[in-house]
Amino acid sequence: MAGIPGLRGTEHIGFTVPDLDQAERFFVDVIGCEKIYSLGPFIKEDDWMQVHLGVHPRTVMRELRFFRCKYGPNFEIFQYEAADGQAPEPKNSDIGGHHLAFYVDDFDSALEYLKGQGVEIMGEPTLSKSHSEGQKWVYFKAPWGMQFELVSFPNGKAYEANATTKLWHPAHPGE
Numbered sequence: 001m002a003g004i005p006g007l008r009g010t011e012h013i014g015f016t017v018p019d020l021d022q023a024e025r026f027f028v029d030v031i032g033c034e035k036i037y038s039l040g041p042f043i044k045e046d047d048w049m050q051v052h053l054g055v056h057p058r059t060v061m062r063e064l065r066f067f068r069c070k071y072g073p074n075f076e077i078f079q080y081e082a083a084d085g086q087a088p089e090p091k092n093s094d095i096g097g098h099h100l101a102f103y104v105d106d107f108d109s110a111l112e113y114l115k116g117q118g119v120e121i122m123g124e125p126t127l128s129k130s131h132s133e134g135q136k137w138v139y140f141k142a143p144w145g146m147q148f149e150l151v152s153f154p155n156g157k158a159y160e161a162n163a164t165t166k167l168w169h170p171a172h173p174g175e
Contacts, residue, residue: 009073010073011073011074012066012073012074012075012076013073013074013075013076013100014064014075014076014077014078015075015076015077015078015098015146016077016078016079016080017077017078017079017142017144017146018079018144019079019144020062020063020065020077020079022143022144023065023077023142023144024065024067024077026142026143027067027069027075027077028067030114030117030119031069031102032069032070033067033068033069033070033075034067034068034069035065035066035067036066036067036068036074037065037066038063038064038065038066039063039064040061040062040063040064041060041061041062041063042060042061042064043060044057049061055080055082055083055084056082056083056084057083058083059080059081059082059083059084060080060081060083061078061079061080062079062080062081063078063079064076064077064078064079065077069102072102072103075100089144089145089146092147098147099139099146099147099148099149100146100147100148100149101137101148101149101150101151102148102149102150102151103151103152104150104151104152105152105154106152107125107136107150107151107152110150110152111125111138111150114140114150119140119141120140120141121138121139121140122138122139122140122141122147123138123139124138125137125138126138128157130158131157131158131159132153132157132158132159133157133158134153134155134156134157134158135151135152135153135157136151136152136153137149137150137151137152138150
């Protein structure tokens, strides 16, 4: 089989936020994640930051915080003081653009909960077609503007009916 030997899946996703305290409140109090630990600051006098992280060598990583969000990959969030300036968050259409999706068992109650928390919902929920038929989704924004997705497909997606390798399904653990 091609690929990285021993690959098991995604362990964590790392991203930079403008305010760690604000992000922690959002992930813990609104989303329901658990903070696992924090580390930092990381200040290097040599070229370590450039060699290992691809940032300006005088950049300071003020702190990183690590979160577990139920059964998905963990999140590692950072707050930097970039020595060469900060860039705005990319749009989904930009190179490096992204979003993170949270699977929920009951889409409608999860959506109402987010609205009740004052979270900005982007448009109306969409019912997927074609290969992803059976899925319902909508994007929403964190207080700092990062895009997330709420998604549910309790009866699976259309493409899974003929797939030779079945993905673990969040609503049916152990299948």
